[in-house]
Amino acid sequence: xxxxxxxxxxxxxxxxxxxxxxxxxxxxxxxxxxxxxxxxxxxxxxxxxxxxxxxxxxxxxxxxxxxxxxxxxxxxxxxxxxxxxxxxxxxxxxxxxxxxxxxxxxxxxxxxxxxxxxxxxxxxxxxxxxxxxxxxxxxxxxxxxxxxxxxxxxxxxxxxxxxxxxxxxxxxxxxxxxxxxxxxxxxxxxxxxxxxxxxxxxxxxxxxxxxxxxxxxxxxxxxxxxxxxxxxxxxxxxxxxxxxxxxxxxxxxxxxxxxxxxxxxxxxxxxxxxxxxxxxxxxxxxxxxxxxxxxxxxxxxxxxxxxxxxxxxxxxxxxxxxxxxxxxxxxxxxxxxxxxxxxxxxxxxxxxxxxxxxxxxxxxxxxxxxxxxxxxxxxxxxxxxxxxxxxxxxxxxxxxxxxxxxxxx
Amino acid sequence: xxxxxxxxxxxxxxxxxxxxxxxxxxxxxxxxxxxxxxxxxxxxxxxxxxxxxxxxxxxxxxxxxxxxxxxxxxxxxxxxxxxxxxxxxxxxxxxxxxxxxxxxxxxxxxxxxxxxxxxxxxxxxxxxxxxxxxxxxxxxxxxxxxxxxxx
Numbered sequence: 001x002x003x004x005x006x007x008x009x010x011x012x013x014x015x016x017x018x019x020x021x022x023x024x025x026x027x028x029x030x031x032x033x034x035x036x037x038x039x040x041x042x043x044x045x046x047x048x049x050x051x052x053x054x055x056x057x058x059x060x061x062x063x064x065x066x067x068x069x070x071x072x073x074x075x076x077x078x079x080x081x082x083x084x085x086x087x088x089x090x091x092x093x094x095x096x097x098x099x100x101x102x103x104x105x106x107x108x109x110x111x112x113x114x115x116x117x118x119x120x121x122x123x124x125x126x127x128x129x130x131x132x133x134x135x136x137x138x139x140x141x142x143x144x145x146x147x148x149x150x151x152x153x154x155x156x157x158x159x160x161x162x163x164x165x166x167x168x169x170x171x172x173x174x175x176x177x178x179x180x181x182x183x184x185x186x187x188x189x190x191x192x193x194x195x196x197x198x199x200x201x202x203x204x205x206x207x208x209x210x211x212x213x214x215x216x217x218x219x220x221x222x223x224x225x226x227x228x229x230x231x232x233x234x235x236x237x238x239x240x241x242x243x244x245x246x247x248x249x250x251x252x253x254x255x256x257x258x259x260x261x262x263x264x265x266x267x268x269x270x271x272x273x274x275x276x277x278x279x280x281x282x283x284x285x286x287x288x289x290x291x292x293x294x295x296x297x298x299x300x301x302x303x304x305x306x307x308x309x310x311x312x313x314x315x316x317x318x319x320x321x322x323x324x325x326x327x328x329x330x331x332x333x334x335x336x337x338x339x340x341x342x343x344x345x346x347x348x349x350x351x352x353x354x355x356x357x358x359x360x361x362x363x364x365x366x367x368x369x370x371x372x373x374x375x376x377x378x379x380x381x382x383x384x385x386x387x388x389x390x391x392x393x394x395x396x397x398x399x400x401x402x403x404x405x406x407x408x409x
Numbered sequence: 410x411x412x413x414x415x416x417x418x419x420x421x422x423x424x425x426x427x428x429x430x431x432x433x434x435x436x437x438x439x440x441x442x443x444x445x446x447x448x449x450x451x452x453x454x455x456x457x458x459x460x461x462x463x464x465x466x467x468x469x470x471x472x473x474x475x476x477x478x479x480x481x482x483x484x485x486x487x488x489x490x491x492x493x494x495x496x497x498x499x500x501x502x503x504x505x506x507x508x509x510x511x512x513x514x515x516x517x518x519x520x521x522x523x524x525x526x527x528x529x530x531x532x533x534x535x536x537x538x539x540x541x542x543x544x545x546x547x548x549x550x551x552x553x554x555x556x557x558x559x560x
Contacts (some may be wrong), residue, residue: 122533166495177519202494301454302536374534
């Protein structure tokens with residue numbers, strides 16, 4: 001408590017020094033109930049918010065773990081650090097340049113090697129598909145025969161990107177922002193049934209040669225799967241547990257990635273409120289200042305809270321933050337009401353600070369917020385996770401009577 | 410800047426000659442048919458008088474809207490659905506400019522991208538299985554058109 005008061009004072013002084021005319025509103029106090037699970041077997045991984053791999057520049061509010069990846073045939077393994085934990089995508093994807101020379105067997109559709117174009121809102125990642133055995137090194141959770149994407153595979157250079165795999169390429173650590181990504185989102189596969197029945201542009205490809213890749217269908221079993229769903233136990237979802245971070249920001253934050261929901265004594269739903277997601281989109285509804293935004297979600301893969309509030313657009317941020325983030329002169333406390341597909345609602349308190357005041361080298365800034373150009377969008381990203389244990393349950397699982405996919409906290 | 414403009418003009422001209430390889434933003438309404446064919450979608454056209462909206466729904470569920478001005482130019486496009494459409498197709502002659510602009514470091518992470526350039530604005534949002542984006546050419550907007558009408 002004393003430490004908290006000191007931090008609040010520092011924050012107040014900092015803002016005054018920056019010419020903030022308003023008064024500083026302290027961030028919501030840490031929920032007294034937050035308990036962060038202790039790292040270790042059988043199901044808790046160390047989760048660190050850091051600036052990530054050296055090649056990645058300007059990373060903020062991104063949570064990383066290490067993953068041990070092994071060749072199922074040769075037994076050769078590498079432990080790869082700085083893999084982003086993303087509750088907004090599905091599947092393990094590795095940057096080839098971070099694999100220390102580890103070679104994995106290619107995944108084929110029986111005839112040809114498979115490759116994938118992974119779509120992000122800010123570009124796409126292109127690479128081959130491979131088969132790996134993986135171990136989460138702290139918890140000891142394992143999955144065998146996992147389909148993974150090798151982004152930036154030297155055998156599939158950017159010159160082999162199919163013309164219908166569009167968007168700016170994100171095939172290097174510097175442009176991807178991590179050595180890989182562990183997608184532990186609400187879905188079992190990245191594409192799902194759409195890619196089974198028809199060729200979906202810009203998704204799966206079969207490649208007689210890297211230069212002759214052509215769009216293909218992919219069965220659910222061929223697709224890149226949610227690795228958590230392939231664990232023997234603790235396989236129905238994850239909990240991201242990160243501590244409260246002071247409003248001024250911090251160089252790092254350390255917490256836990258807990259596997260399974262209601263499968264161990266350390267991952268019970270407890271008092272958390274369940275918000276069932278739209279089973280197709282993963283969306284919930286966020287109501288903010290009287291407007292309902294139906295494209296809502298909680299997402300560790302978003303580095304800020306992205307939402308529409310015209311009162312926050314001035315004063316504008318400067319430099320690379322301009323138009324991307326909000327820069328209010330004092331920390332604003334905001335409240336939204338979240339609702340899933342049931343009538344249950346859940347209050348979401350978050351803060352918005354001045355993105356231009358982020359200290360160089362800091363990896364965690366809980367007040368990072370920005371506009372959402374999806375007029376229906378309401379994205380509570382990693383800043384919201386500080387101080388909340390956020391549950392993401394995978395589709396097809398029923399947990400304490402609640403059908404996944406759902407969010408809870 | 411002048412160089413960029415020249416490059417863009419020649420790119421558009423080449424696209425016009427090679428139609429229907431490129432369509433989408435900046436092209437004329439006949440290009441919508443090319444997009445429809447490539448996307449294997451269904452088309453619905455609505456008109457307000459001031460402009461018309463050609464809405465293509467792809468078989469995989471993504472809806473692409475192309476906004477066509479009275480002088481028959483696609484001045485804005487939007488997409489929403491489980492997959493990002495072929496942006497080479499949707500952004501047409503503006504695609505190269507978009508990719509170039511988006512390749513510079515940006516602060517919004519993987520979920521949000523906003524490009525504001527002379528002659529081109531692109532906004533892209535979303536995550537796996539749920540994307541939303543829109544783009545417009547400010548120079549081509551009909552008079553008194555509000556970009557908030559692009560949805």
